Amino acid sequence: MGCNKVVIKLGGSLITDKSNPHTVNWESLNDVIDQIARFHNKYDSKIVLVHGGGSFGHYEVERIKKNKSIIDKVATSEIQESMLTLALAVIKLLVNSGIPASLHPAHTICNTNNAKNCNYMPIIRDLNNGLIPVTYGDAIFDNEGKIISGDDLSVEISNIINSDCLFFATDVEGILDEKGNLIKEVNKNYKITIINRAQFDVTGGIISKINKAFNSKSSNIRILSGKKLFNALIGEDVGTRIIN
Numbered sequence: 550m551g552c553n554k555v556v557i558k559l560g561g562s563l564i565t566d567k568s569n570p571h572t573v574n575w576e577s578l579n580d581v582i583d584q585i586a587r588f589h590n591k592y593d594s595k596i597v598l599v600h601g602g603g604s605f606g607h608y609e610v611e612r613i614k615k616n617k618s619i620i621d622k623v624a625t626s627e628i629q630e631s632m633l634t635l636a637l638a639v640i641k642l643l644v645n646s647g648i649p650a651s652l653h654p655a656h657t658i659c660n661t662n663n664a665k666n667c668n669y670m671p672i673i674r675d676l677n678n679g680l681i682p683v684t685y686g687d688a689i690f691d692n693e694g695k696i697i698s699g700d701d702l703s704v705e706i707s708n709i710i711n712s713d714c715l716f717f718a719t720d721v722e723g724i725l726d727e728k729g730n731l732i733k734e735v736n737k738n739y740k741i742t743i744i745n746r747a748q749f750d751v752t753g754g755i756i757s758k759i760n761k762a763f764n765s766k767s768s769n770i771r772i773l774s775g776k777k778l779f780n781a782l783i784g785e786d787v788g789t790r791i792i793n
């Protein structure tokens with residue numbers, strides 16, 4: 550069965566070029582937005598989009614931490630600026646595809662980097678009015694600059710809106726074992742030995758993504774390739790299914 554209400558997290562590795570600072574992977578971003586538009590135009594489903602930091606936010610945090618022991622106000626602002634630049638690229642392509650997207654930077658709705666401490670009402674309002682709200686991992690100044698992860702936002706939003714689907718779209722097929730083969734299902738008892746591909750990922754990488762995903766109450770949780778997002782949205786069994 551396809552998704553009626555879905556939270557889609559577009560991973561930074563999918564939509565940016567992680568080997569080049571501040572670089573959007575336009576080909577990949579275009580492809581994934583095309584799939585979302587195709588799904589949106591065909592089905593009457595509710596969609597919330599969340600995206601990660603990739604070579605924008607994560608790169609900035611790493612750069613700042615090399616020179617400063619804490620993320621101060623100026624650094625917070627630099628991270629926010631870089632994330633807003635990436636968010637505008639996402640919004641631009643959505644709008645160009647005729648998608649009624651609305652932008653909700655996390656630093657405008659959250660009080661700190663705990664995703665439970667955010668005001669999701671503007672997102673819920675837009676969702677109920679047929680828009681596609683977009684939010685993203687961000688920097689928030691709370692005594693010092695703190696990083697809120699897009700994964701945490703995705704899980705929290707999935708629970709608050711009661712989504713049936715929660716998809717983490719990445720640049721690989723899903724969770725891969727040490728031989729590079731796709732693991733089809735992961736439950737809490739599964740002992741995960743995976744290839745760690747994290748490159749400047751300040752919010753935890755794949756293991757923490759899996760652990761966070763277990764906290765969602767959605768019935769269909771997947772880590773999957775961005776190339777197969779449409780297939781997952783219409784109910785096909787792609788990527789790694791997280792059984793919570």
Ligand code: IP8
Pocket residue numbers: 561600601602603606607610628632685686687688696697698699700751752
């Ligand atoms: O890529 C982190 O979001 P994530 C955002 O979803 C920043 O972990 C600012 C590094």
